[in-house]
Amino acid sequence: MQISARNQLKGTVQSVKLGSVMAEVVVALADGQEIVSAITRTSAESLQLKSGDPIVAIIKSTEVMLGKG
Amino acid sequence: MQISARNQLKGTVQSVKLGSVMAEVVVALADGQEIVSAITRTSAESLQLKSGDPIVAIIKSTEVMLGKG
Amino acid sequence: MQISARNQLKGTVQSVKLGSVMAEVVVALADGQEIVSAITRTSAESLQLKSGDPIVAIIKSTEVMLGKG
Amino acid sequence: MQISARNQLKGTVQSVKLGSVMAEVVVALADGQEIVSAITRTSAESLQLKSGDPIVAIIKSTEVMLGKG
Amino acid sequence: MQISARNQLKGTVQSVKLGSVMAEVVVALADGQEIVSAITRTSAESLQLKSGDPIVAIIKSTEVMLGKG
């Protein structure tokens, strides 16, 4: 399935922290920068995420702000 | 001002396309990947964005989905 | 690729309206309800969306509000 | 009050899971598809959500991605 | 209908700018601060928004970032 979200950044799962409803996943990009994702715990478990997994961070363009200076 | 959004990816403005209400800004990251941002035209003009500008893409963690496999 | 977004509603493209930066796509679900999506024009063109296409509306759980009564 | 969010899908609450800060609510649509909503626990309690309640899932158009193929 | 979005700020429409797909609406709050909303043109027309209208800006809690210092 091809999806409309234009931001699909490849990285590696660094850590997964599970709460009761939400989960926090830290992803390392190739250039050393990090992306943090907050998804539901059920989603994290459904994807069976664990440290070291190759992963794609997907972000809709309308969710990206810009900062300058 | 320190902001709560944990995803702040450094890059360079590649292109700015202005519509009547919205604008699309393409940002190149250091590792060669791209991020596209859709902000209001007024915001783009306020930041005086132009190709080559150093820029930070700011994304709230709750907006980041993950894809695997 | 399996994605974390848990809402993936199957439907059919009813209409596509292209602006200069954004596009509006109306999707009909099987039960007769409609979903409207606002994505970038570039995404709509990249997916080559046209009326009648089978399509999946993808929505992150944290974006879904609830109304009652 | 009439609201601008154009996606208002009617369904029935299937389950409510309360965490300390967030809550996950599963909604069944008439056509058998499901929508999952992650809202604050305080909101879920304020709406007194329980299984079987008629409910409306409200989604802003800019939050809807599309997948094809 | 009672909705889960906990941020419902009362104000007055100051201006409406219509694009082909999107619209930008500026809302003045009672304390003099402004809120800008980007919704679809179709939504703006459906609400028949015009300068001076009493209006409520509705924002899901998960969309609110914080800045300090």
Place this chain on the structure above:
Amino acid sequence: MQISARNQLKGTVQSVKLGSVMAEVVVALADGQEIVSAITRTSAESLQLKSGDPIVAIIKSTEVMLGKG
């Protein structure tokens, strides 16, 4: 750093509730209205948020819905 998000509402932290992954922060605006923010616990701790802190609520325009009547 100047950021593109056009909604930056000044207020005061009223309360901070920490969950395992997420945190809920209630902000009082000058006009007596409240804004609730759901951010990650890690962000809340990084900003060292506590009751009485001056704070700015930052909201991207595309996240603001409108309600009328």
